Amino acid sequence: MLWGFLEALLGHACPGCGGPLDGPLLCAACRRALKAQGTGEVVYLGLYGRVGGLARALKYGRRAGLAPLLARPLAEGVLAQGWALSGVTAVPTLLPRLLQRGYNPPELLAKELARLLHLPYRRVLVRVRYTPGQPTRGRERTKLPSRLFLPKARVVGAWLLVDDVLTSGATFLRAKEALLQAGAERVYGAFLAVRDPAALGPYR
Numbered sequence: 696m697l698w699g700f701l702e703a704l705l706g707h708a709c710p711g712c713g714g715p716l717d718g719p720l721l722c723a724a725c726r727r728a729l730k731a732q733g734t735g736e737v738v739y740l741g742l743y744g745r746v747g748g749l750a751r752a753l754k755y756g757r758r759a760g761l762a763p764l765l766a767r768p769l770a771e772g773v774l775a776q777g778w779a780l781s782g783v784t785a786v787p788t789l790l791p792r793l794l795q796r797g798y799n800p801p802e803l804l805a806k807e808l809a810r811l812l813h814l815p816y817r818r819v820l821v822r823v824r825y826t827p828g829q830p831t832r833g834r835e836r837t838k839l840p841s842r843l844f845l846p847k848a849r850v851v852g853a854w855l856l857v858d859d860v861l862t863s864g865a866t867f868l869r870a871k872e873a874l875l876q877a878g879a880e881r882v883y884g885a886f887l888a889v890r891d892p893a894a895l896g897p898y899r
Contacts, residue, residue, distance in 0.1 A: 710752030710761070720760050721749075729765065731772025736898040737884035738772035740765065743860065750859050750887045754800045762800075766807030769885050773812060773855065778883050781852025783809040784819040786870045787844065805857035808885060812855075819854070820844045820873050843869040846877030853881040861886045864894035 709716050711725030718726070731738045740746045749765060752758040773780075785805035793799055802818075809816035824843050843866070856874055858867055861884070871882045889895060 710748045710756065710758060711746070713748070720758060721764055725749075726764065729768040731768045731775075733772050733776050734895055734899050736882075737861075737886065737895065738769060738776060739861065739886040739889050740768060741888060742892065743888040743890040746888045747860075747890075750800075753803070753887070754796070754859055757797070759798055759803055762803035763807050765887060766804050766811060769804070769887075770808050770811035773808070773883075773885060776883075778855070779853060780812065780814055780855050780883070782815045782817055782850060783812065783855045783857065784817055784850075784874065786856065786858040786866065787818065787820050787822045789822050800859045801857050804859065804885070804887070805855075808855065808857060814855075817848060817850070819846060819848045819850055819877050820870060821847045839865045839869055841869070841872075844873035846873050848877060850874070850878045852879070853883065854879045855883050855885055857885045859886065860888045860890055861894050862890045864891075864897065868897075 707716060708714065709722040709725055711721055711728070714722055717723055729740060731740055740749070743750070749761065753761045753765070783805050785799065785801040787802070788799045806816050822843065823845050824840055854874055856867070856870055858870070861867055867884060871884075874882050884898065
C-alpha cells in the first residue's frame with residue numbers, strides 16, 4: 696500500500712517486529728498481537744523482550760503516532776478489570792527531557808486512555824528530582840529518593856497511573872505514593888512493557 700511503500704522508502708521498519716511495514720506505523724501482524732494482560736492492580740501489553748521495541752519507538756524514535764494504537768488494547772484491558780476509576784494521570788518527566796523529546800510518552804498514552812475510557816485526564820504530579828535512567832542503574836535502581844514526585848492538585852477516588860515501562864517498579868511506587876498523597880483512595884497502573892516480571896509482585 697502507498698503508506699507502506701513511502702515508509703519503506705524512508706527506511707522505516709515495523710517497531711514491533713523489525714519487519715517491513717504493510718500499514719502506517721505498525722504492521723498488521725503486530726497490530727493483531729496487541730492484547731493487554733492484567734494482574735491484580737495493573738495492566739500491560741507484554742514483557743519488554745516482546746514489546747520493548749514499541750516502547751523504544753514511542754520514547755526515543757519520535758513515533759508519537761503509536762500512542763493511539765497502543766492505548767486501545769490497554770483501554771480494553773482496563774475495562775476488563777472492572778476498576779471504578781475517577782480519572783487518569785501519567786508519571787511526569789522533567790522539563791529538559793520534555794523539551795528534548797517534545798512530549799512525555801506516558802502522558803500521550805494516558806490522554807488516549809482517558810479519551811477511550813471517557814474519563815478526565817489531569818496532570819496531578821510534578822517530578823522534582825533527576826535520577827539516571829532506570830535500565831542503567833543496576834541494583835541502585837530500587838533506591839530512588841522518597842520525594843521524587845510531588846502532588847500539585849487534589850483528587851478523589853481511584854486513579855489510573857500510566858507509565859511506559861515498569862522496570863524495577865521503584866519509579867511507579869514513588870509516583871503512586873505521591874498520587875495517594877494527592878487524595879487518591881486507590882491507584883492502579885497501566886504500562887506498555889514490563890522489563891522485570893518480579894516488579895509485578897506487589898500488584899498481583
